Amino acid sequence: MIESGLVRGVLRAATGIVIGFLYLPLVILAVYAFNESRVMAWPPPGLTLHWFAEAASNPEIRDAFVNSMIAATSATAIALVLGSLASMAVQRYAFFGRDAISFLLVLPIALPGVVTGIALQTTFKTLGVNLGLITIIVGHATFCVVVAYNNVVARLRRLPRTPEEASADLGADTWMTFRRITLPGLRTALLSGALLAFALSFDEIIVTLFTAGAGTQTIPIWIFTAIQRPTELPVVNVVALVLMLVSVIPVYLAQRIGGGDATGLVR
Amino acid sequence: MTTADAATPAPPAAGRGRRLARWLHARPHLQPRLLLLVPLAWMVVVYLGSLLVLLVNAFWVKDSFTGNVTPFDWTLNAFQEIFTNSVYGTVALRTVGIAIAVTLTDALLAFPIAYYMARVASPRKRGALIVAVLLPLWAAYLVKTYAWRTILQGNGFLAWVLHPLGLAGPGLDKLPNAWLVLSYLWLPYMILPIYAGLERIPGSLLEASSDLGARAGTTFRRVVLPLVIPSLVAGSIFTFSLSLGDYIVPNLVANAKFIGNVIYDNSALGNFPVAAAYSMLPIVVMVGYLLIARRLGAFESL
Numbered sequence: 379m380i381e382s383g384l385v386r387g388v389l390r391a392a393t394g395i396v397i398g399f400l401y402l403p404l405v406i407l408a409v410y411a412f413n414e415s416r417v418m419a420w421p422p423p424g425l426t427l428h429w430f431a432e433a434a435s436n437p438e439i440r441d442a443f444v445n446s447m448i449a450a451t452s453a454t455a456i457a458l459v460l461g462s463l464a465s466m467a468v469q470r471y472a473f474f475g476r477d478a479i480s481f482l483l484v485l486p487i488a489l490p491g492v493v494t495g496i497a498l499q500t501t502f503k504t505l506g507v508n509l510g511l512i513t514i515i516v517g518h519a520t521f522c523v524v525v526a527y528n529n530v531v532a533r534l535r536r537l538p539r540t541p542e543e544a545s546a547d548l549g550a551d552t553w554m555t556f557r558r559i560t561l562p563g564l565r566t567a568l569l570s571g572a573l574l575a576f577a578l579s580f581d582e583i584i585v586t587l588f589t590a591g592a593g594t595q596t597i598p599i600w601i602f603t604a605i606q607r608p609t610e611l612p613v614v615n616v617v618a619l620v621l622m623l624v625s626v627i628p629v630y631l632a633q634r635i636g637g638g639d640a641t642g643l644v645r
Numbered sequence: 646m647t648t649a650d651a652a653t654p655a656p657p658a659a660g661r662g663r664r665l666a667r668w669l670h671a672r673p674h675l676q677p678r679l680l681l682l683v684p685l686a687w688m689v690v691v692y693l694g695s696l697l698v699l700l701v702n703a704f705w706v707k708d709s710f711t712g713n714v715t716p717f718d719w720t721l722n723a724f725q726e727i728f729t730n731s732v733y734g735t736v737a738l739r740t741v742g743i744a745i746a747v748t749l750t751d752a753l754l755a756f757p758i759a760y761y762m763a764r765v766a767s768p769r770k771r772g773a774l775i776v777a778v779l780l781p782l783w784a785a786y787l788v789k790t791y792a793w794r795t796i797l798q799g800n801g802f803l804a805w806v807l808h809p810l811g812l813a814g815p816g817l818d819k820l821p822n823a824w825l826v827l828s829y830l831w832l833p834y835m836i837l838p839i840y841a842g843l844e845r846i847p848g849s850l851l852e853a854s855s856d857l858g859a860r861a862g863t864t865f866r867r868v869v870l871p872l873v874i875p876s877l878v879a880g881s882i883f884t885f886s887l888s889l890g891d892y893i894v895p896n897l898v899a900n901a902k903f904i905g906n907v908i909y910d911n912s913a914l915g916n917f918p919v920a921a922a923y924s925m926l927p928i929v930v931m932v933g934y935l936l937i938a939r940r941l942g943a944f945e946s947l
Contacts, residue, residue, distance in 0.1 A: 382861060386765050392757035393774070400781045400832065402797035406802050410795060419800040456713075460684040467680035471673075477893045479681070482688050488882065488935060490890020490927045492905035495697035497924070500702050500917050504716070520692050523684065551666035581785050583893060584905070588912065605794065605897065618788040620779060625783040 403623055411619035417612055428582040429611075442600035445511060449596060450579040453518035457575045458568060460519070461526025469534040480531075486521040494521060495588030502589070509591025517589040518582060521574035526568070533567035566635045573628045703921035704708035714917050723922035727796070733907065737926055738828045740903040743824050750828040752877060755835035761838075763843035775840075787807035790894055797898055811828045823899035827888045834883035842876025878943035885934060889927050 381389070406420070414424035432441060461483075468479050486494050498517050537560075545555040554630060583598040590599060601617065604610035669676060670914070706720045727733045762774045781789070790926075796802040797815050804814025815822060846869060854864040892905025906928055911920035938944070 381765060384740055385861065389757050389761040389765055393761040396754055396758045396836075397774075397777055399829070400778070402831070403789060404781065404784060406796060407788065407792040417800075418795050418798065420795075420802040420805045427918060435916075454685075458882075463680045464684040467677040471677035471680075473677050478787050479685070480854070482693070485686075488886060489931050490886055490905070492890040492892060492908055493924050493928055493931075494692075494695075496908050496912055496920055497699040498691075499816050499912055499922060501695040501698040503917065504702065504714075516691060519799055520688070522687065551663050552669060553662050553666055580804060581787075583787060587909070598785070598787050601785075601791065603895065605787075613718060614791065618785075618791060621785045621788050625785065626780065626804055629779045633776065 380574045403521070404599035406617065408619050408622065409425055411615040412573040413612065413615065416609070416612055424553045424644035429612040429616045433620075436613060437580045438485060439597075439613070441628055442595040442597045445514075445594060446596040446598075449514050450576045451512060452515045453522050453579040454572050454575040456519035457522035459574055461523045461528075461571065462568065463565070464559065465527045465534060466581055467529035469531050480527070483524040487524055491569045491582075492519075492588075495638050498585070499588040509589060510594050512566060513589045513591070514586055514594065514596065518579040521585065522578055522581075525578060526571035529567045529574070533564055537563045546632050568636050570632055573631060577625075577628050578591070651927050664901065670703055671721045697920045699924060702917045703925060705825055705916055705918050707916050716944075723918035726919055726923055733923060736749035736902050736907050737821070737902070740889060740905075741930065743820075743827065743903070747827045748823050748881045748884045748889045749832065750824070751832050751835040752839075752881065753826070754832055755839050755880065756877075759836050759839035759843055762840050763846075774785060775837075778833050778836050782837075786830065787893070788898055789830055790826060793822075794898055797822050797826075800801045817898055818900040820899050820901050823895045823903075826894050826898050827891060830894070831887050833882040835880035835889070836838070838880040839873060842873045842879075846872050878938050882934070882938055882943060889930065 409422065410418065411429065412427065413422040413429075414426045415422060416633040449616065464479060464483060467473075468476055487637075496515065498513070499509070503506075503512055507513060541559050541563075542555050545559045550558065581598060582596075583602060586596060586599060587602070595603070596616070601614060606613045669679075686941040702714065703723050704721065705714050705716055705720050706718055706722045708715050758774070758778075762771050766774060776897055794801075794817060797817055798804075799816050801814055807814060850868060850872075851864055854860070854868045859867065884930050892903055892909050895901045896906060904923065908920045908924050911917070911923070
């Protein structure tokens with residue numbers, strides 16, 4: 379350790395401030411979920427559980443939630459299949475244009491979401507495709523592929539090839555080896571890829587607003603609309619609190635699966 | 646991979662699968678092509694195809710009478726509109742300026758906490774801090790943006806804190822709000838790569854530096870900083886790109902127009918040529934940024 383006591387003290391204080399900054403808005407919003415008043419002034423005049431019942435019986439929220447679940451599940455499934463296939467080709471074979479593949483896959487999240495959104499919307503409109511749940515899924519799947527791909531590629535790089543060779547030597551064909559050896563080795567990578575893809579899709583609004591059309595709402599679109607209607611705010615607060623609590627699940631699972639954070643930001 | 650039924654004794658299917666496997670085994674050059682067929686088709690048709698349609702639309706024109714875009718009528722009208730109307734330039738400068746400010750702010754805020762996590766905290770504390778940074782990252786984007794809306798509004802939390810000092814709350818129509826909220830949103834995307842980069846630096850390197858007589862400040866400047874630059878640039882790709890393309894935050898907390906708002910508004914009016922032409926700007930800016938980032942070694946740290 380070369381850091382002096384003073385430096386360590388300053389770093390500790392800075393860490394505390396940043397953590398405080400990260401949590402302050404979440405805590406404030408959590409308190410508002412119990413706000414007795416319809417007005418969003420701080421501090422709340424009193425506390426109540428009334429809005430939870432109101433949120434639970436709101437049909438708009440229920441429809442938006444169902445749409446979000448369908449979109450996220452479908453996008454995740456498509457992304458997992460496409461991402462795994464691409465990662466196996468890139469990691470297990472050498473061929474011309476291999477580097478271009480990862481670049482192509484990362485492009486939808488490297489370019490700003492508004493570009494992906496307007497590109498898809500312009501295309502759907504030009505081709506006369508009606509916007510709705512299907513077009514939402516197509517958009518989400520496109521930027522989720524890279525998530526599955528990155529997780530599986532990183533795992534394939536670390537998995538030893540010898541068990542697969544042994545399996546082949548013992549007479550197993552390509553499918554058998556894939557099913558019994560490769561797939562079990564990829565299981566947790568696929569799971570963390572699925573987690574992140576699902577969360578990305580469930581949370582997406584920048585692209586979704588372009589591909590949703592007028593009639594289809596997801597949870598983020600519902601929140602975006604409801605935020606701008608003052609009478610809906612008490613119910614938005616409840617939905618926000620529930621979403622905050624639910625977002626603990628992927629973090630917990632990612633820690634359980636081991637090592638990574640499922641975002642790929644910490645390797 | 647349609648092998649779900651291979652486990653059950655179903656001789657015909659298994660036999661066909663086995664024959665296919667043998668056939669493929671004899672043709673190794675076909676294997677990557679077959680694996681890539683579907684993913685590549687999707688990405689090329691859906692994504693690159695859309696980008697191409699977008700590019701092409703930028704050279705078409707919206708008929709002012711029917712309100713429809715006339716295809717295959719090639720003009721530079723949309724680009725002319727963007728270059729002659731100064732609003733587009735102002736919005737572009739505002740957006741890029743905020744994106745740069747957000748990136749610098751996040752780098753400054755992220756470095757101390759990442760350094761503390763990587764080199765000072767005990768392993769237990771480090772694990773707790775990683776989770777503490779991850780939780781807000783996974784919290785919903787709109788929930789976080791909305792939380793800031795309640796804080797910044799005229800009678801919100803910030804007004805309540807500032808009131809005893811005789812100051813008023815900022816309200817929801819100030820441009821710095823966008824800088825603050827975007828910095829908040831993307832901060833974890835900066836902390837985590839810098840942490841990972843710092844953690845990879847072997848302690849022996851720092852000891853060697855101090856053994857050779859370098860003081861702590863010199864070691865930091867000459868050893869730590871150069872080694873962590875790629876991670877910092879990797880984090881900045883997120884903070885910059887995400888800020889550059891955002892149109893929800895400027896709308897909800899600053900009542901300001903960013904590049905994304907202008908694109909969105911034009912598309913909502915059916916003016917796809919102008920929306921398309923203007924979206925070439927973030928594409929060009931981002932491709933330039935990625936090329937510089939690659940030169941600085943950021944891609945190995947992603």
